[in-house]
Amino acid sequence: MNIRLDHVSKSFGNVEAVKDVSLSIEDGDFFTLLGPSGCGKTTILRMIAGLEKPDQGKIYIGSLLVNELEPKDRDVGLVFQSYALYPHMSVFQNLAFPLEARGCSRDLIKRKVLETAQLLQIAELLSRKPKQLSGGQQQRVALGRAIVKDAKAFLMDEPLSNLDAKLRIKMRGELKRLQKDLGITTVYVTHDQEEAMTMSDRVTILNRGVIQQISKPIDAYINPVNKWVAGFIGSPAMNFFSCHVKLAGETSFMVVNELGGLQIPYDPKTLSKKLVDGYPLTLGVRPEHMTVTDKPNGLISKARIYVIEPTGEYTIIEIIIENKVYSMKIGTALSYHMGEEIMITFDIHKIYIFDSETGLNLVRR
């Protein structure tokens, strides 16, 4: 079943939670709504479920316009962040609840509940009450409640955020596998960009109710549409350096700021704007493209180590240049000390170029 939103807007009092959002979700897609708290992603999900009504715009589930349709008639499964399991009912009854609402026969209910419980490996918990289950088990019951009714779509509101870190990572893979096996269109809300990257077929990145980018997750990483998306995707966040154009030639251009100047090779055809003298730019460098060196590049050179965070696999070093903090991601087994001064540089072939005023990414990779 595909889902479509056409110019949907929603406000709560003075707050415009969702501003003119249009998106199209293909049948069988794992489609993620990603963004920081308050960006409108949960509101969009609730509007698809029917728990909120859009102020403007149309919502289609399949070819059906569902704006006026009650949640109970939309045939979608909703997994809440807090699970919302019925505490006075057993796991079996929780799973049976949506089927009872439809008036299914006792036998059919029993069969479907057992089937779903086995799929989620919770069959031995059927007689327990929610408060007797672990977080992970509760989460599976919440999932089961959506699966058991063969819904047209699954709507999930940060279902993994209440699990502990190791279980969260394990469940990511399991959820993705499950979704592919069942083939049911899934709309997934999260603020965790790593989750979005690893699980989604496509992702919509939202900020303050406005869609920033809709693309495959890897495209959001490689080709962020603007500075905000570039800083949101990728951890630690991208480093930004303000500067302006000094000279723009055929094969390279020069940028300067108070730290120095740098010649950057480029192909003018890949830029969406012509670079002129004085053009204010923001350069973006991902932490993994910054390195310690003995040959500084002219724009940044000396930095003081602020804090070192070794993870075992890699090391994050936060550095201070001119009272601003930046992040580097380098390999392990390197012995630096906090407070030490080091020389750094970055790979000029991997930088991003943003228009300082609009924030737009000027380069297409």
Place this chain on the structure above:
Amino acid sequence: MMKAFFDEVSVELEEAAMVDGYTRMKAFRKVVLPLVAPGLVATSIFTFILSWNEFFFAFMFTSERAKTAPVELMAIVLKETGVEWGVMSAGATLVMLPVLVFSWVIQKHLVKGLAVGSMKG
């Protein structure tokens, strides 16, 4: 008093029931009511005690035909010779009895912690 108990039930439980296929009313009946049952019990005990012991309005309205127990008790106890303490104590004990019986019968339905464990965090 019931409002506090209703507020305890997370609105997401109602919403889950609505998405599961029930109308607002049915969701209320099947999910919310069972969860505020302890609240209903507590409120009914409280209300019962209040109305059972109520004196002022009963005195005003039922002195003639349908005297309530507190009103009658006052009438037979207050004599010109003073308060009949013996009758008063016996009468008070008798009046308390129904409330005690009611509470004792109803108490096993006061199940605590029913809602704990359905919500994470």
